[in-house]
Amino acid sequence: MSSTNIARPFSGSRLLLKLQRLHLLSGASSLIRGFRPSLGDSLFARGFTFRYLHKISSPNDYTKYYIPKPGEVLDFLNRHYQFPRKTNNVKVLKIKCPKCRPRKSNFFSIEINVNDGTYRCNECMTKGTWKDYMQLITKTSTFQVINSAQMGIGCPSYLSNPEEIEQYSNELQNHLKIVERFENDHGINLTTLLAYKIGIANYYNIKPKSSINFIDQETEISRQDAKELCITFPRMAPCFDDQGQDNALRNKVARIKACSVEDNEFVTFDPPSFHSGLFGYHLAPLECETIILTENEYDAMTVYQETQIPTICLPNNGYQLPIEILPLLERFSKIYIWLNDDVQGQDAAEKFAQKLGIDRCLIVNARCNNFDGPINASQALAMGKNLNEILSLAKPLQHEQILNFDNLKEAVYREIINPGQVRGVLSKDLPALTQILKGHRPGELTVFTGPTGSGKTTILSQLSLDYCKSGVSTLWGSFEISNVRLAKKMLTQFAGEDLSKNPIEFMNWAQRFQQLPMYFLKFFGSTEVSTVIDAMNHAIYAFDVQHIIIDNLQFMISEQGRFTDRWELQDRTISAFRKFATEKNVHITMVVHPKKDNRELLDMSSIFGSAKISQEADNVIILQKIESEDGDERYLHIKKNRFDGTLGAIPIEFIPDSLKIQQLREPRSREVDRSFAGRYSKDMAVMPKAGTYVNLSPEQFQHRKIIM
Numbered sequence: 232m233s234s235t236n237i238a239r240p241f242s243g244s245r246l247l248l249k250l251q252r253l254h255l256l257s258g259a260s261s262l263i264r265g266f267r268p269s270l271g272d273s274l275f276a277r278g279f280t281f282r283y284l285h286k287i288s289s290p291n292d293y294t295k296y297y298i299p300k301p302g303e304v305l306d307f308l309n310r311h312y313q314f315p316r317k318t319n320n321v322k323v324l325k326i327k328c329p330k331c332r333p334r335k336s337n338f339f340s341i342e343i344n345v346n347d348g349t350y351r352c353n354e355c356m357t358k359g360t361w362k363d364y365m366q367l368i369t370k371t372s373t374f375q376v377i378n379s380a381q382m383g384i385g386c387p388s389y390l391s392n393p394e395e396i397e398q399y400s401n402e403l404q405n406h407l408k409i410v411e412r413f414e415n416d417h418g419i420n421l422t423t424l425l426a427y428k429i430g431i432a433n434y435y436n437i438k439p440k441s442s443i444n445f446i447d448q449e450t451e452i453s454r455q456d457a458k459e460l461c462i463t464f465p466r467m468a469p470c471f472d473d474q475g476q477d478n479a480l481r482n483k484v485a486r487i488k489a490c491s492v493e494d495n496e497f498v499t500f501d502p503p504s505f506h507s508g509l510f511g512y513h514l515a516p517l518e519c520e521t522i523i524l525t526e527n528e529y530d531a532m533t534v535y536q537e538t539q540i541p542t543i544c545l546p547n548n549g550y551q552l553p554i555e556i557l558p559l560l561e562r563f564s565k566i567y568i569w570l571n572d573d574v575q576g577q578d579a580a581e582k583f584a585q586k587l588g589i590d591r592c593l594i595v596n597a598r599c600n601n602f603d604g605p606i607n608a609s610q611a612l613a614m615g616k617n618l619n620e621i622l623s624l625a626k627p628l629q630h631e632q633i634l635n636f637d638n639l640k641e642a643v644y645r646e647i648i649n650p651g652q653v654r655g656v657l658s659k660d661l662p663a664l665t666q667i668l669k670g671h672r673p674g675e676l677t678v679f680t681g682p683t684g685s686g687k688t689t690i691l692s693q694l695s696l697d698y699c700k701s702g703v704s705t706l707w708g709s710f711e712i713s714n715v716r717l718a719k720k721m722l723t724q725f726a727g728e729d730l731s732k733n734p735i736e737f738m739n740w741a742q743r744f745q746q747l748p749m750y751f752l753k754f755f756g757s758t759e760v761s762t763v764i765d766a767m768n769h770a771i772y773a774f775d776v777q778h779i780i781i782d783n784l785q786f787m788i789s790e791q792g793r794f795t796d797r798w799e800l801q802d803r804t805i806s807a808f809r810k811f812a813t814e815k816n817v818h819i820t821m822v823v824h825p826k827k828d829n830r831e832l833l834d835m836s837s838i839f840g841s842a843k844i845s846q847e848a849d850n851v852i853i854l855q856k857i858e859s860e861d862g863d864e865r866y867l868h869i870k871k872n873r874f875d876g877t878l879g880a881i882p883i884e885f886i887p888d889s890l891k892i893q894q895l896r897e898p899r900s901r902e903v904d905r906s907f908a909g910r911y912s913k914d915m916a917v918m919p920k921a922g923t924y925v926n927l928s929p930e931q932f933q934h935r936k937i938i939m
């Protein structure tokens with residue numbers, strides 16, 4: 232490869248000027264710090280320099296447009312023991328200055344505005360925005376959230392040569408059938424495809440288990456990779472190329488999303504780990520102030536084709552706007568957010584508007600109050616709607632505490648026509664769990680308990696992976712076992728096989744795994760609740776986390792509260808997590824150990840601590856273990872379900888190779904099932920489908936019988 236074409240990492244003052252023009256300076260310091268000329272010719276070094284943008288995850292990554300939510304400033308101050316004093320102005324509080332050396336004269340010298348978080352010290356004259364204050368107070372070490380790639384699982388560099396990647400778009404015109412398909416199925420014409428640099432390339436092993444392993448002459452296991460023709464959707468990022476003739480700041484491919492031509496369900500990213508870049512970013516000229524953000528590539532191309540306004544889409548599969556791309560959007564003063572006009576899409580749109588700064592965002596509703604209107608831009612085009620008109624009706628996000636009937640009406644209607652989305656994300660591995668709980672919903676607290684070593688972590692690992700594969704961004708707080716052990720368990724479950732028996736497949740599965748929105752807290756053992764909450768807050772802002780698993784409560788608060796009652800500390804902790812789940816609209820699953828007693832079956836009263844834990848929980852699941860002549864039998868026993876009250880139990884079996892559980896289709900021991908159901912006849916009396924006991928309506932309950 233000739234070195235003259237290599238895009239070099241950012242350096243020099245010219246670059247700083249250009250970045251200033253682009254409003255990218257907040258990321259620039261980290262870029263300069265990330266400059267590593269000694270990396271030589273490695274793929275990592277040959278790639279594009281914007282990878283350095285996502286090195287730092289700290290409050291500094293907040294956009295300058297960020298405005299704290301109502302109550303956020305006070306909540307943060309209390310959590311960090313700042314105990315503010317009142318002033319004559321209700322909007323202004325006095326707090327200590329972290330920069331001034333504590334003296335009597337400068338006590339409470341900072342005045343902070345509780346609405347926007349701006350502050351000023353009357354002693355040292357330091358002043359700044361809310362993000363500056365958060366950074367002053369919070370130690371960066373608090374934000375210890377990592378992903379699987381940072382744990383060494385997966386592949387850090389490109390799968391293909393970055394120079395080859397740049398050529399993919401030239402291939403499109405050799406595949407006219409694919410171009411025709413875009414035109415006929417989506418109304419997207421060749422000019423638009425070329426503008427977005429849509430390409431064609433071969434990728435390997437996109438479909439799970441598609442490669443073939445065989446033993447060659449030397450009796451070594453080899454693998455034959457399965458080739459897949461893919462449509463490529465490039466994510467573009469600005470890159471400084473000072474080897475070029477005009478020293479220009481260009482847009483280069485930072486990452487590729489490749490979708491199988493045969494079946495667009497099969498998708499891979501190259502490189503697999505996240506790199507900051509956006510589909511269609513290059514279409515926004517330097518002076519451009521407005522941009523549209525859509526859900527996917529098809530919507531982006533449709534909107535651009537119809538409006539000629541630069542349009543980008545979310546960079547990953549699912550509702551995630553990673554913190555690394557915020558600097559790319561910093562230069563726009565107006566951002567239209569055009570996601571699906573349904574419950575999940577509008578929830579995400581509001582969250583993104585908050586993240587990007589509500590004052591510069593407008594939310595597009597494709598339906599435009601028309602109940603049978605289109606759900607997204609692609610449908611709007613297919614229905615012959617005028618996309619410019621839809622865009623012109625976009626509205627800013629309402630202040631959270633001011634709701635008028637119109638807002639409510641639209642939201643209620645969205646819930647009525649999308650009951651499935653209200654019920655939550657379905658479990659693919661355990662349909663019986665969906666049958667009882669109806670789905671995995673944001674804003675809820677699930678308490679999970681069971682005897683020691685009965686498989687709680689194993690089941691939660693599997694379930695969290697199950698939801699994560701459906702796009703639920705997940706954060707694991709494993710306070711008892713190390714993240715590496717947990718990730719190894721999860722990877723085995725993800726592959727569905729014992730990879731130690733088939734190590735040749737490791738890299739293939741690891742690459743897939745690292746593309747999931749799965750994050751881990753680095754804390755281990757006893758950790759202060761406020762520190763954990765800070766990190767959870769950060770993970771929600773940075774990675775749009777929707778599900779948080781705490782394993783387990785006792786380990787997290789062990790060695791704390793020595794002088795206070797342990798039960799009281801536990802109650803306070805559970806209340807804090809309950810409040811957090813509701814306020815941040817995330818699902819928290821908390822593992823709580825049971826009390827030590829001799830009962831064979833656990834009950835609500837078996838949960839360690841006071842009754843507050845089960846009162847605060849929306850769902851209580853007990854992993855029951857019953858000894859029988861054929862070994863032990865386990866059940867997932869749903870003891871509380873605030874959503875619709877359905878309770879039940881699911882007999883499960885364990886598959887040691889994949890470390891997964893599955894619901895038992897044929898009861899192994901009828902006697903055990905009969906005795907279990909007998910004891911819990913209030914919760915369950917009938918077996919409507921093999922493998923599940925679900926409770927009955929009061930009328931049916933009169934005539935209950937056990938069907939086996």
Ligand SMILES: Nc1ncnc2c1ncn2[C@@H]1O[C@H](COP(=O)(O)OP(=O)(O)OP(=O)(O)O)[C@@H](O)[C@H]1O
Pocket residue numbers: 681682683684685686687688689690711865884885890892
């Ligand atoms: N249903 C099951 N049947 C048999 N073995 C299981 C089952 N589930 C998990 N195991 C195995 O039992 C061991 C302990 O599992 P796990 O760590 O998930 O239990 P736990 O309940 O979380 O433990 P602890 O109470 O220590 O937190 C693991 O080796 C796991 O592979």
